[in-house]
Amino acid sequence: MSTLEIRDLHVAVGDKEILRGVDLTVRSGETHAIMGPNGSGKSTLAYAIAGHPKYTVTSGSVLLDGEDLLEMSVDERSRAGLFLAMQYPVEVPGVSVSNFLRSAITAVRGEAPKLREFAKELKAGMDALSIDPAFAQRNTNEGFSGGEKKRHEILQLELLKPKIAVLDETDSGLDVDALRVVSEGINRFRASGDTGVLLITHYTRILRYVKPDFVHVFAGGRVVEEGGPELADKLENEGYEAYVRDARKADTTSKASA
Amino acid sequence: MGLETKPLSTLHEKSSYDVADFPVPTGREEEWRFTPLSRLKGLHNGTAAVTGGVVVDVEAAPEVRVETVGRDDARLGKAYMPADRVSAQAYSSFEKATVVTVPRMTVASTPTVITLRGSGAGAAAYGHILVSVEPMAEAVLVLDHRGSAVYADNVEFDVAEGATLKVVSLQDWDDDAVHVSHHHARLGKDATFRSFVVTLGGDLVRLSPSVSYTAPGGDADLTGLYFVDAGQHLEHRLLVDHSVPNCRSNVTYKGALQGEDAHAVWIGDVIIRAEAEGTDTYELNRNLILTDGARADSVPNLEILTGEVAGAGHASASGRLDDEHIFYLQARGLPFDEARRLVIHGFFAQLLEKIEVPEIRERVLSAVEAELAR
Incomplete structure (x- = not known):
């Protein structure tokens, strides 16, 4: 049983404050969808939790099972059980997928997997995501299509088995077939019930395949509405306009009063 | 023999066997401006006392002939004429040369390894190696530089018609070694040349690999890898001279640098002369700077004197880890x-x-x- 606890999180990029007090708790067995328009700070939340150096946490806390993630380096957070599936996975020239995955598994599990077992595990993982076995020998993400990159992210998710997974717009840029394959991967991952998922998305489409327990609407750097899966249907019909307008209004008011 | 000039190109105008034809470099010359002359231990101005100290060992493929010859051997200096003062100094100072011959139509079954072992950086030594690959022959050669030395040499690769030579040159010197070297490949019709240079050791290494072609169809790949640590000066000066039609060349050098005053220099000169129609060439240098205090100088020069090239390009980039x-x-x-x-x-x-x-x-x-x- 694991818990990711985000309390009053404020994050800035340079001088600009992006997150303005985010509160969120994700427990094992739960899937939380974070939905919001572009520029609302969804990705900032993902990168700040993972510890990207570009984002500065100005106040608040992020705890994983009571441990302060903000005190940890990026790799320590990963080894503590946090996983971030990137919206734009990075190409690493000269490092094969196989080498990359084996290095990651070794780091996260604390010991190198036996070569034969690793090969078996990798093959099974790739088969499940309909990834061509030849990818194992290709350079990590180099020349991959958008869909291939996202499948590769979910492959890592399934192999590394984190306690809490943050999926940053994993659905964006996917066609329906790829979306289904990727969603099945996420569902396999959460089927154990021992893991929590924070699913960040702009669109409701993926929520037809990956059913959330909770939906949070993000606007202006904070959560502005929360509810169950029915909130996603409301967004599907009404869009984000009302939230964006309210967030702007609140912003103007707070500036005026300051 | 007097100074020969090649006025068509502004790159590499001079070559001569005579040291006196080259003035002592001051460090202001284009070809010497990156090299710290004070660390050359006199190789450039004739003050280096010649006491030997580099032992040459050859472990040859059974099909390959190896000879140690004197200065008067008529085969030496045919494929290459020295292009700077240190090269001319080495050419006029070596006592024994090593000649490796791969006979006509012969495919060497194993690599031929020439180990050059320095016994100390206190004295200077000069050397000369000629590798002659006769028509349609094939061989792999390793030059393995170890130990410590102050050493200047010229290596001629004469690759005849239809022949293939693959060379790995490893500069794995001790920390105090100084090595100035020219590697010249002369390619006959449809000859193939592959050079792989690895420079890791030494206080100062200045290696100048060059290629010329005598007939169409020559194909040269020059690859290099270097790792520069604090205080090291590792310099590679490439020259590919396309003077006949329909030849190919590709240069790829990559280096990593770390530590205070780690200095890498890469010069990549390619000349495509007016006669060299249908030339296909590309050169690339990349440097990965791992710490503050390290410096990489990277200068690609592409001089094209004909409008009829198949391809010509260069790229150079030096940067930090992403x-x-x-x-x-x-x-x-x-x-x-x-x-x-x-x-x-x-x-x-x-x-x-x-x-x-x-x-x-x-x-x-x-x-x-x-x-x-x-």
Whole structure:
């Protein structure tokens, strides 16, 4: 049983404050969808939790099972059980997928997997995501299509088995077939019930395949509405306009009063 | 013999066997401006006392003929004429030369390994090697430089019609060695030349690999890998002179630098003369600067004197490790040092695959590992 606890999180990029007090708790067995328009700070939340150096946490806390993630380096957070599936996975020239995955598994599990077992595990993982076995020998993400990159992210998710997974717009840029394959991967991952998922998305489409327990609407750097899966249907019909307008209004008011 | 000039091109105008034809460099000349002359131990101005100290050992393929010859051997200096003062000094000062011949139509079954072992940096030595690959013959050659020395030499690769020569030159010197060397390949019709240069050791290494073509169809690949540590000066000066039609060349050099006053210099000169229609050439240099205080100078020069080229290009980039690469790997649990090691490995990986001799590839790989562990 694991818990990711985000309390009053404020994050800035340079001088600009992006997150303005985010509160969120994700427990094992739960899937939380974070939905919001572009520029609302969804990705900032993902990168700040993972510890990207570009984002500065100005106040608040992020705890994983009571441990302060903000005190940890990026790799320590990963080894503590946090996983971030990137919206734009990075190409690493000269490092094969196989080498990359084996290095990651070794780091996260604390010991190198036996070569034969690793090969078996990798093959099974790739088969499940309909990834061509030849990818194992290709350079990590180099020349991959958008869909291939996202499948590769979910492959890592399934192999590394984190306690809490943050999926940053994993659905964006996917066609329906790829979306289904990727969603099945996420569902396999959460089927154990021992893991929590924070699913960040702009669109409701993926929520037809990956059913959330909770939906949070993000606007202006904070959560502005929360509810169950029915909130996603409301967004599907009404869009984000009302939230964006309210967030702007609140912003103007707070500036005026300051 | 007097000074010969090639007025058509502004690059590399002069060559001569006579030291006196080259003034003592002052450091202001284009070809010497990056080299710290004070660390050359007199190789450039004739003050280096010649006392020998480099032992040449050859472990030859059974099909290959190896001779040690005197200065008067008529075969020497045919493929290459010295292009600067140190090269001319070496040419007029060596006592014995090593001649390796791969007979006509012969495919050497094993690599021929020439080990040059220095016995101390206190004295200067000069050397000369001629590798002659006769028509339609094929061979792999390893030049393995070890120990410590102040050493200047010229190496001629004469690759005849239809022949193939693959060379790995390993500069694995001790920390105090000084080595100034010219490697020149002269390619006959449809000849293939592959050079792989690995420079890791030495206080100062200045290696100038060059290629010329005598007939169409010549194909040269020049690859280099260097790892520069604090205080080292590692300089590679490439010259490919396309003077006949329909030849190909590709130059790829990559280096990593770390530590105070680590200095890499890469000069990549390619000349495509008016006669050299249908030339296909590309040169690339990349430097990965791992710490503050390290400096890479990278100067590609492409001089094209004909409008009829098949392809001509160059690229040069020097930069730091990409933070996004490191973040991605760290986000997958790899500690910073491990992430850095993997990225640098990746930087060199495609080059390492090109080393034909597995033992040498393993040795270079472990040498790079050792550099990263410093």
